[in-house]
């Protein structure tokens with residue numbers, strides 16, 4: 001989808017009067033392209049080539065290898081860093097070697113892997129891509145909820161296994177339709193989950209730092225709820241919060257104990273939002289019925305981790321934004337952000353240290 005298709009990209013490039021290369025609108029002449037260090041380009045999602053091509057339209061792309069080969073010369077050229085899915089560390093030493101760095105464009109909404117305070121002490125801005133990730137992550141939440149409820153992974157294993165009974169009468173899933181969904185974190189993604197859940201006639205409860213407006217609540221049929229009530233009433237609890245010091249281990253033994261024995265916990269935010277040891281215990285003791293996790297800590301889990309041994313758990317490898325569309329939109333949104341910083345224009349999505 002072209003960047004112009006999204007409101008957030010309005011500041012992507014300067015107006016026509018500023019353009020220096022008419023045949024490639026918005027792109028500066030080759031020698032003027034600002035240096036961009038790619039920390040990693042979508043290594044897990046198989047779109048490296050096309051993303052690099054997109055970035056090269058606006059930047060003189062420099063790889064880590066090139067930087068390390070000629071630190072002094074290359075270091076001076078770099079004005080921006082593009083951080084993709086692989087979440088490489090940006091440390092003090094790297095920042096010290098880039099005297100002209102102005103912006104780190106994170107591809108993705110979560111910035112918990114970046115030390116925002118340290119980066120801002122270098123006078124460097126950080127941006128993220130909240131718009132580009134919203135649909136694909138909300139879809140992922142729905143996919144995990146449905147997969148867990150209808151036991152898709154087990155079903156698939158039965159279907160392909162030569163020696164299991166094809167259908168067992170005691171092997172039944174539950175319906176999502178008209179069940180109660182508790183959404184913890186009603187930001188952009190949480191709201192999109194609610195929009196989708198409405199189509200399943202779900203009763204939607206939500207908890208968020210800030211309450212949504214009456215109109216927004218009514219549009220998706222969501223009711224604001226205290227955490228405790230939400231946990232006690234929901235058949236499915238979905239975590240959609242950012243990872244911050246306040247949300248770390250938000251769901252622990254006490255919270256799991258409040259949930260229904262028949263409830264499922266779904267996590268599409270960050271692994272550390274759940275106390276994982278408490279979750280293992282709750283799943284082993286059947287305090288809750290099941291969990292469906294796109295995120296864990298660490299990622300991936302060590303092969304001998306108890307979560308991997310439980311049959312009431314579905315785990316996916318942090319693929320909430322791993323779609324062709326989202327990956328490209330994230331790059332476009334990151335480019336728009338970084339160019340805004342470099343051109344001293346209003347920045348669509350800047351992230352500040354807390």
Ligand SMILES: O=C(O)[C@H](O)CO
Pocket residue numbers: 085107108109110111133320321
């Ligand atoms: O933070 C995000 O947007 C996703 O987890 C992808 O990295």
